[in-house]
Amino acid sequence: MAGAGGQTVGIILAGGRGERAKPITLESADYIRSKALIPFAGRRLVEWVIDSCREQGIRRFYVVAQGLENRSQIKLLLGHGERYGVEIQYSRARFDRYNVGSGAATLHNLEQWDLDDQALVLPVDSIFEFSLSELECTHRENGALVTVAAVARSPLEVAGKYGVIQAEPSGLVGGFVEKPGLERLRELFPQSAGAEDHGMVPTNAGMYLVDCRRLRAAARDPELMRHAHQRLDWGRELLPWLVDHGLPVAAHHIARLGDLGNVEDYLGTLRDVLGGGYPQMDRLMTRPHNEEPRYWIDRTSLETRDEIVGTTLAEKISSGSVVIGPGVRIGRHVEIGPGVRMEYTDIGDGAEVREGSRLSRAACGESSVIGPYAEITDSYLGPMVEIQSERRRPVRLQDFSAVGDGAHLWPGTQLSGVRIYPRLRVPAISNLPAGTHITSSDDILRWV
Template identity: 20%
Template sequence: MTEAILLAGGKGSRLRPVTLHTPKPMVPAAGVPFLAHQLARAKAAGVTHVVLATSYLAEVFEPYFGDGSALGMRLTYVTEDQPLGTGGAIRSAADALTSGPADPVLVFNGDILTGLDIAGLVDAHQRAGAAVTLHLTRADDPREYGLVPTDDTGRVLDFTEKPQHPDEIVTDQINAGCYVFRREVIDTIPAGRPVSVERETFPQLLAAGALLHGVVDRTYWLDLGRPACFVKASADLVRGIVASPALPGPTGEYLLLPGAQVADGAKLGGGTVVGAGARIEAGAVVEGSIVLDGARVAEGAQVYDSLLGARSSVGRNTTVTGAVVGDDAEVGSANELTDGARVWCDARIPDAAIRFSPDC
């Protein structure tokens, strides 16, 4: 049996307004909550028990996933009243594990989409005899991530968290947010206080001479922290660029959920998903976007690389590009929202009122 801890407690501030009432792991991507894709991939890799470490809007997880039996695994929920950082969340969740001291425990960040061979990472951890094994990937611009240089054998040499100066960029290898811990190592993390594994736990283990092993993998990897990345992840799942057993339909240029309505003459593509009860009217174009349940795209509107919240509407001949429209918001006709525009939940934008706005 392989157990896992899935860190799902973040507020998703950068994804607002869609995370005002929904925790980031529960925002739909490719037709189901993003968390469903992570759980399905974990199950396919042989994970039988997942502990969900929750905090923000924790009450929404269990009603959706239950005890995990419908997924063919067991789910346990551990909720933090006060966020304790990555290390604190891992330590709190560990009390629900049943693994022995030397057993491997997977740890996933709840906002990463990857094509990583999860079982292969566990095997590499076991072969190396490591205290912790880290999934690493390479980034063209690594400044926003934790840098993890390794030697020729994969031994981790150092950690530099989000370098501020050019001379600190010693590698393009970054922490990709998936780990395998020896269970007894988790038990050494201090309990009951905030702890960062990146800034505290891993550097302390290195200083103590523990073996931290890095596995560099160049398969698909995307951090979903920003709206554009979340929308791209959904589109890539729909198109099959990264596989997920949780996809509720065949891969292709678009995915229609039950009850979605698409009028003759509307054009869909680029991995668009249209939610239940959503309506795309004649002459509308929707490319590479997420249209959540009950939303409406009116005749002649154009929506590109955007997220339209539940029951939102986009008026006739309006263009929405790279934007987020919150739940129940109404964007009138002949508007233009581009380049990171956000329309907050329940907002009302009159006809021909906006050519562009980053925050409506």
């Protein structure tokens, strides 16, 4: 049964492979980490999901995993929830073959766990700013089988990327359109025509409050059972099927959704979080070290001396040698050299940022090393990346470049919108077309 007293339980869909987020989801060229374990603002993404839901009263979670690596990685981190003050149970491996899409995985596992009460179904590649109590209120008032969390977005932002919701005058959902183009959006929402940057469109946020008993009953329909054994995604198939068959589906607008499914969205969401755009995460983070400009620096890093001038980070900030702008988080035992400037940047534990470097809207993984006078803008660096920058030959990364775990870049490298896969040693290169993926040494030879 679901949580004691009919409390809402959480169902975390964590079986996706994270193809769009490469190289963030890669530990090596042929070893992909679970999306649940994507590092984000000092923790793994699934930890933020667990904590934010626990703060709103959810104490029992069910994790739908997929395959040996995905399941073992998540279980090694979360265990059975003891560290987080919750209970966690995992889908059984023998049911993996039935998890053909997010909708199918949900339906099969509702039966496996014999859930009859209310559940909040969550993806693991997003963060949400929402009120569970308000979502539950909308669900009750509409007598809904499923209530979809909706986020308002501009048509330009939606086109070709997000599923949209068509509401009926009754307040229930009349239909769904999966990732329509801009012209189709103008037909569906004429009020937004000619105002693509301002007219807002309701989109499916990928989070669902469900009546487990009634959804299980609906899933016994032979047609839906057939879909659930072939291919059944929540957005593309399950929700449209429920609406087409007259089952009540409601929509509830939430404050915000932060997508982390690709490099651009990851960095945009990180900037918004560090900038204070997600109050729930704000409350879960430690209190800022400084309020204006607002930034977080662990005490151990403030006390760490750099190897060039031998002063602590606290001393360098006080003297103005290092300038920390708004939205910066610096983890434990980080070494920062003189002349460093940074804003809206996350620095992982044990990293080193050498003298004269400039970082803006960037993420630097644990134990990464950024050489002198590097310029890192709108870019992601994985754990143990080494940027071998020099004053006369600085490394410059920009426009949503990403460097995978353990990769090394030589002095003089200049990349714009390029992805480097893990553990590669990349000589000085520049002028690669945006969108290039360097996945192997053969790719390096092709471009050098």
